[in-house]
């Protein structure tokens with residue numbers, strides 16, 4: 001490899017990483033947070049069978065899951081101005097990604113809610129809790145524990161998907177890489193380089209997921225008793241720490 | 246203190262309860278016996294409004310309620326005076342033993358956390374789980390889980406506790422610890438309505454027996470009379486079967 005190429009790689013690394021930290025990650029984080037809120041509301045409305053809202057929720061999921069996110073980005077950023085609605089690139093991207101991800105995540109949360117045994121709800125009623133109290137304190141926490149691995153998966157998917165925002169002039173990592181390629185004519189190394197940075201981000205997220213799952217396992221164990229006995233050593237450790245809380 | 250009359254309940258075209266009634270006085274331990282599928286669970290679930298009866302009347306502490314037209318408010322009010330112990334425990338899986346017991350006190354009855362924890366610990370002590378306050382249900386054996394469920398029922402000091410086959414999901418060697426707790430409650434004068442297959446428990450502990458078959462009460466009466474001298478041939482053969490099962494196990 002000649003010196004010029006090495007210089008380009010080293011030079012561009014920080015130029016690409018910086019928008020990764022200041023645009024890609026905030027875009028992912030904010031969109032995902034909003035998506036979670038949308039997902040929980042959408043899933044709850046269907047789970048509780050609220051009449052009209054349930055149909056609206058189904059319609060929303062149907063439309064969003066049935067159209068490409070790239071088309072959705074174009075509709076919002078290039079289309080809506082025709083209707084007099086101008087949205088800046090970054091908020092437009094947040095809007096589309098949160099609505100898009102919300103639809104998918106709502107299906108994950110809904111499935112998780114439905115997987116909680118009916119007895120949990122009935123026991124709640126017998127203890128005098130109201131429907132909303134049971135949902136908030138018993139059913140939803142358990143469902144979110146179940147939904148945690150697939151939702152982590154979605155988060156990783158979203159991180160990579162934000163590269164599509166380059167199409168609506170958001171200067172995130174991929175957009176910046178394209179600009180450097182246009183200047184240096186080195187597409188091979190530069191696109192591999194940005195891919196590598198995505199890979200590092202995703203690896204960190206995967207590691208975080210593992211750590212969180214282990215934490216959740218300690219505090220909200222939902223495996224069966226037999227499984228506990230199978231991993232006897234681990235169980236003993238938890239047994240000891242159990243008394244301190 | 247509790248009387249239900251003429252409860253009817255159908256699932257689809259199958260009529261599961263064909264007009265069932267029973268009476269529980271304060272301090273009574275009423276055992277409901279009967280073959281599987283006779284509607285015992287459905288009866289308890291109707292009495293605690295987990296199912297909506299098609300017909301029937303309830304008289305609770307002198308107040309009369311139509312079981313097919315209960316208001317949400319009445320249901321909430323009556324549930325504060327009762328407690329339910331499920332066949333499969335139904336402990337809140339995301340809560341520790343102590344949190345399971347205090348949940349109804351803190352959330353539904355707005356008790357302070359300290360007070361609730363004190364009552365919760367007392368209830369768990371009573372069922373012999375003073376060393377398991379902070380265990381999650383998944384870390385407890387079936388017998389321990391059911392005892393937590395009983396503690397959860399006791400914590401709210403209900404006027405009556407309903408039990409639906411509290412030991413039938415347990416391994417035989419674990420039923421004893423649960424029955425021991427229930428005997429203790431009976432001795433303290435707790436009012437209980439217990440669906441059970443534990444014939445010895447029914448004979449030793451219950452004051453009254455209700456024998457159900459095919460959605461009807463076939464025979465009911467004081468426990469002494471019932472076991473010494475069952476009137477119906479069907480009751481006698483059922484008791485014989487249970488005795489044989491016991492002898493074999």
Ligand SMILES: Nc1ncnc2c1ncn2[C@@H]1O[C@H](COP(=O)(O)OP(=O)(O)O)[C@@H](O)[C@H]1O
Pocket residue numbers: 256261279280281282283284285286287288
């Ligand atoms: N939710 C339900 N839907 C349809 N059928 C039911 C339901 N619950 C109970 N049954 C039927 O009602 C009958 C009585 O059931 P159950 O009350 O559980 O009897 P038991 O507790 O005496 O064994 C059974 O035939 C059962 O299949």
Ligand SMILES: [Mg+2]
Pocket residue numbers: 285286287410
């Ligand atoms: Mg039953």
